[in-house]
Amino acid sequence: MSELSNDDIQAQLDAAISRSALLGRPGFLIRRLQQIHYGLFQDETRTYNITPVQYSLMTTLGTHGEMDQNTLAREIGLERTSVAEVIPRLEARELLLRRQSTQDRRVKLVKLSRKGLYLLKKMDASVQRAHDRTLEGIPEDQRQLFLLQMIKLVEANNDRGIAPFRLGKAEE
Template sequence: MPTDDTLSDDSYHSLAQRPGFLIRRLHQIHVAMFMEECAEFNITPVQYSVLTVLASMPDIDQVTLGAQIGIDRTTITGVLARLADRGLITRRASAVDRRMRLAAITPEGRKLLRRMDRKAQRAHDRTIAPLPKEERAAFLRSLAHLVDACNDYGRTSLHLP
């Protein structure tokens, strides 16, 4: 019988019943697959998400951009600085509000995004490939539903299309 300061075998095995544990682990696995597929580009999944949003929403302010991918102001600032250093995006002050910073993808960023698309998609496909084909869309809908329903608990709000 376990003491108060030890876990029983049942407690350890219950990790497989904890959504947070499984989601965190699946995220780790997906990031590893993404980095494997996209190693030649030296871009993280978050940076790829930023480039993807900027490709369809040019001259977007940093706060709105962060909300589009669900990351906070401090994190988005660092991500944008690294992308700007590589010449993949530009940042400038807004003409309307000088405190507001706008970001836009550069032609080099668009070119990189196009080169990455197939390999990034392969990482996404590999992540859910173990599921039967007929379950994949339902799984993605369930994930989107959970994210939307629990959105208020995140560090920043996420706006799913």
């Protein structure tokens, strides 16, 4: 990785910000990058008719198995009401199964169906292409550092979000 001096970094930032003041605002850049990734995700996965949120939900269920809707919301950092809106759509497509908990009838448990597991696996390459395309503008030798910096920002600010994201325990 070619090392940039602080002066080089500042000069590049100043040049970018001179084109638009918004380029100096992390919140704007994060929102804009999310919009770009959403478009790339849709471009790569259009034939599956799955949104990034639906894919996150399915990935979590595919990794952890059956869980209640509130836990699922925390696992993907989404409001419970949003999860409650997404689940019926996936259930209608027979991609997941929902049932009442035998311990607490108020609790709904969800898990991927066989069809959902199959679709999740089938989408892997398309989703990876969307992620790769999102990072295309960064040299390959800098992509892991970029991901690490994003992880640090999420971890440092996770408790300030609208919906908490359950972070696993860090390895020591």
